[in-house]
Amino acid sequence: MAEPLAPKPTLGEAEYLLECPLRCPHCKVEITTVQVVRLLRSRVNFVSSLPRRGHVIVCPECHCPISAELGGMT
Numbered sequence: 001m002a003e004p005l006a007p008k009p010t011l012g013e014a015e016y017l018l019e020c021p022l023r024c025p026h027c028k029v030e031i032t033t034v035q036v037v038r039l040l041r042s043r044v045n046f047v048s049s050l051p052r053r054g055h056v057i058v059c060p061e062c063h064c065p066i067s068a069e070l071g072g073m074t
Contacts, residue, residue: 013036013037013038014035014036015033015034015035015036015060016033016034016035016036017032017033018031018032018033018034024059024061024062024064024066025066025067026059026062026064026066027059027061027062027064029059029061029062031059031060031061033060034057034058034059034060034066034068035057035058035059035060035063036055036056036057036058036070037055037056037057037058038053038054038055039053039054039055039056040052040053041053055070057070
């Protein structure tokens, strides 16, 4: 009897379901979700007006960044 496959570990802080499947531009795998990874600024050598936090959207298969936008109703 074959053992069930272990679920893939999720990366980052959130996972979003896509409305329709897309193909990752890097690994060419069809994906139905994307993962969101939080950025935290750790060090700068100058007084910075750049944000201290941000987000990167990545492919759940190859973990390469994907050009996308997080938006919402506030």
